[in-house]
Amino acid sequence: MKRLEEKTIHTTPIFQGKIINVQVDEVELPDGKTSKREIVKHPGAVAIIAITKDQNIVMVEQFRKPLEKSIIEIPAGKLEPGEEPMTCAKRELEEETGYTSDHLEFITSFYTSPGFADEIIHIYAARNLSRLEVQKDLDEDEFVEVMECSLEEAEQLEKEHKIQDAKTAFAIQYVKAQGWMK
Incomplete structure (x- = not known):
């Protein structure tokens, strides 16, 4: 749902590992405010x-x-x-x-x-x-x-x-x- 979407403003890589990568994304929230999201990236x-x-x-x-x-x-x-x-x-x-x-x-x-x-x-x-x-x-x-x-x-x-x-x-x-x- 587009009305709930968070738009990524900036991504900061934190860690690149053997199994996972970690990043912090600064996002624009649906109400226009900003927040940070700590994200673990995994290959599945x-x-x-x-x-x-x-x-x-x-x-x-x-x-x-x-x-x-x-x-x-x-x-x-x-x-x-x-x-x-x-x-x-x-x-x-x-x-x-x-x-x-x-x-x-x-x-x-x-x-x-x-x-x-x-x-x-x-x-x-x-x-x-x-x-x-x-x-x-x-x-x-x-x-x-x-x-x-x-x-x-x-x-x-x-x-x-x-x-x-x-x-x-x-x-x-x-x-x-x-x-x-x-």
């Missing part, structure tokens, strides 16, 4: 709802430094420059879990924290999983433990606050709503 990511033949959700446990703890999540990863989300989803599924799929299905995309970041995450489902004959390498600074759990176990992990991220909470609700796991 994918996440995969992977369901095994045994009707389990494939998850990974990973230490998350900003939280100072490990949490359990669906497999996910950052888009490389120019990479298509579907290609990234297949790569991340294989690298993080040791599974591959002959059929990835796009589910949806959503912004993770639109109040300060432009990160968008694309969610895919992978249901015809098979094990890779040769395990692919994780990123050199990435350490995960793969696990599989039933829908009930995933819901219990949420109650125990071991699953606390939005993409995984979405995945669990989506699987439940689709009736994929009985």
